[in-house]
Amino acid sequence: MPSGPARPPGRPRAGVDAAVFAATLRTVHELGYARATVERIAAAAGIAKTTIYRRWPSKGELVVDVLLDAFGPAPLVGGTRAEILASVIRWGAAKIAEPGVGDAFAGVFSDAVSDPALRVVLSSRLQDPYRLALQDALGEPEHRVLFFVDVVVGTLLHRMGMTGEPMVDADVTALVDMVVAHFANE
Secondary structure, three states, X not given: OOOOOOOOOOOOHHHHXXXXXXXXXXXXXXXXXXXXXXXXXHHHHOOOHHHHHHHOOOHHHHHHHHHHHHHOOOOOOOOOHHHHHHHHHHXXXXXXXXXXXXXXXXXXXXXXXXXXXXHHHHHHHHHHHHHHHHHHHHOOOHHHHHHXXXXXXXXXXXXXXXXXXOOOHHHHHHHHHHHHHHHOOO
16 A cells, blocks of 8 residues: 555646746747747647646746746845846846747747737736835835836847847946946935
């Protein structure tokens, strides 16, 4: 007789999620966001596409969860406003530079422009947790933090979209200097 509770049939959910997230980033990195279909992601993960659609009703919602997993919590590091702002900018630039992450972010962002439902998911599930953490850490109102996010993320994604490459370290440093000068002392 086995001791302990029986495990439900199928793969553990966390294992499937990790496999799908890795396959999504790999597929986006190799093929680009537009060509990274749910069917191709499922094949790369070694699962049925119905498994993906049971968890995520659309590619956009899958990508939002992939990005949440890839980014993790914001490192609000430092004792001063300038240090916190600089750490967030450098962290965002490093994450967007990871294989597949910048392309996935830019792709889902672009899709959200013409998809109001995806825009709500992107805003509420991806942006809001970081916005709230920054508001708490900096004591800033929502509109100021949203402007900070617009400037930083917009600049980083624009560079990816225009060159296909993440921002180089010297440019990230220049972005930090410009943005911190504006936001740190207000």
